[in-house]
Amino acid sequence: MSTTNQLVVVPDAGRTLPPLPALPQSRHLATQIPGPRSQAMMVERRAQVSNGFGAQLPVFIDRADGGILLDVDGNRIIDLASGLGPTALGASNGRVRERLQAQLDRFTHTCFMTTEYQSYVEVCRWLNQHAPGSAEKRTALFSTGAEANENAVKIARYFTGRSKILAFDGAYHGRTHMTMSLTSKAHPYKTGFGPFSKDVVHVPVPTSPRGAADTLERSLDRVRAALWENDPATFAAMIIEPILGEAGCLIPQEGFLAGLREIADEHGMLLIADEVQSGMGRTGRIWAIEHEDVVPDLLVAAKALANGMPLSSVTGRADVMNAVHPAGLGGTYAGNPLSCEAALAVFEQLDAEGVLDKATELGRIAVDMLLPLVGAGQGVIDVRVRGAMIGIEFGDEDTLEPASQRAKAVSAYCHSNGVLALTNGVHENVIRLLPPIVIEPTLFRDGLQVIIDGIQETALNVTEAKADAGGR
Known part of the structure; x- marks a missing residue:
């Protein structure tokens, strides 16, 4: 009602x-x-x-x-x-409007990198507490899903000292240069906008109409083969949507995400979960990856994070997130106070029964x-x-x-x-x-x-x- x-x-x-x-x-x-x-x-x-x-x-x-x-x-x-x-x-949404109106009466912007405000910290606190896994976490806020995915790649490269990224067929990660490179669907997202990064390698996701086309092990073997063909020691991370939204809500074969977790650990890579579309309660859990009981190293959120206000986030293990030097991450509008208040309103409702x-x-x-x-x-x-x-x-x-x-x-x-x-x-x-x-x-x-x-x-x-x- x-x-x-x-x-x-x-x-x-x-x-x-x-x-x-x-x-x-x-x-x-x-x-x-x-x-x-x-x-x-x-x-x-x-x-x-x-x-x-x-x-x-x-x-x-x-x-x-x-x-x-x-x-x-x-x-x-x-x-x-x-x-x-x-x-x-x-x-x-009524509660979002309430918090936005109250913040409008205070101020609309200062830039968090210039002067601080508590709502930014509170958004990070909630995300740290609700991201999968028991490890200590840190969060950085941005404005769009593409911006957050791009920063997740930056963080992974900084932490590992490697450059290549493994992505997947059917993926959509955004419209910036790096996220277009990560995205596999050419039209309309990539047509005429190249060249793209040569450090991105794509492999299939094991799903097709009426079920998976191959066995789980054969699908994971394709991932292993792609890594070995391009030297696994050069890969900083693999990035995947737990449910591939723009590919038509494709749900990877059960066990595939867990297999990626094992492969990432084997080769010293990070696993990035792009939950821009599938996160924030969309699937009946806060994060879609929770359905598979898999813990990513970095988790990206946006879209429903602030219920339509521009806000995105990267949350991950504290050692990974803190590796980047001060001022290496940021953005003038990153974590705008109005968007942070909208996110806090969303959190209140997700925490409610x-x-x-x-x-x-x-x-x-x-x-x-x-x-x-x-x-x-x-x-x-x-x-x-x-x-x-x-x-x-x-x-x-x-x-x-x-x-x-x-x-x-x-x-x-x-x-x-x-x-x-x-x-x-x-x-x-x-x-x-x-x-x-x-x-x-x-x-x-x-x-x-x-x-x-x-x-x-x-x-x-x-x-x-x-x-x-x-x-x-």
Whole structure:
């Protein structure tokens, strides 16, 4: 149930904010999508904004609450994307607003490297306490996931005195030079932006539609072979997403992450877990890597860390994090005080009972509603679910050949019917769902039913097209 209609008490500000009316948590189509106002605003958008920024659903949002996005035409759209992951606690979270307002009354920025503020330290304390493993830890804060991944590489290189990094096929780690090098998917992230670092080596992840293609040992042997082909003594670290989000929510074969931990230890490398998308409760645990009981040397967080405010982090063993010389890490906006207050609001809610259970419940609903589609003659070849991180993969049910056009058609159906459901994947044949953890189950079911309706309609269209072709 939405809480935005409750009286908001601002801590330490000596006043209260007026209550905001709650948005109905139901889908509603006032116009076609996009509506006339959004269409008009898109004309100006194209006249002013670089074409390099895409628009997956060209609507302009006026308000958001819970699992609903209200556009400027009055359409209430079910949010199954969470802003590509950041707004896991909803795009208008009451507690986040409270802490932001209180901090706005104090100051908006000083630069932590210039003068200190306690909220930065408190964010680091929470991350140190909640990162996997019992070793003493330290944390550094930055602004974006790419920036944090880039700094994780810097730290690993500094600590080990080595240069090479092992990354994985299907990986997405960001848009900076180093993180584009770590990212394996060429288009749209790398096309035309090279050359890239020659010190990055990619190897496959053991996962495919309907299960792993190879045995676990054979998959780990590929990792070992890649290291030996490039001299394992030259590798500073290996970096992997515990769930590969942009690859279509690919979940590595059970035991693969533990095997990487052993290989890293064998060769004196660090293991970096990129939890930018999968962390902060998305999978029903604080960190997705906890499902595998693996402890990384460095853990990267962003996106939902501050529920949409720009903040990222690198947390790791104290000896690794403290190895870098003073002023070797930093950034003018790194750990901005407003973002730190937003993160502390997120932590309060993750520490409360029931929030992580909501992500787990969403996963159960997705399994119940979506898993029966696999192999049912409607072009769904796999459904991958871990909490509120869900991938629906489309392809030929016999050959498993990817069907990107089918995924795009289902996504378009969803958008025209008031559900934000985006495509991604190595072959762009996956609908990836990242609903807000706080979405009401009834609303989530409605969104999934629209997806199912879209799958059935597109399957019918394909069948009719084949019949027409055969009749000519």
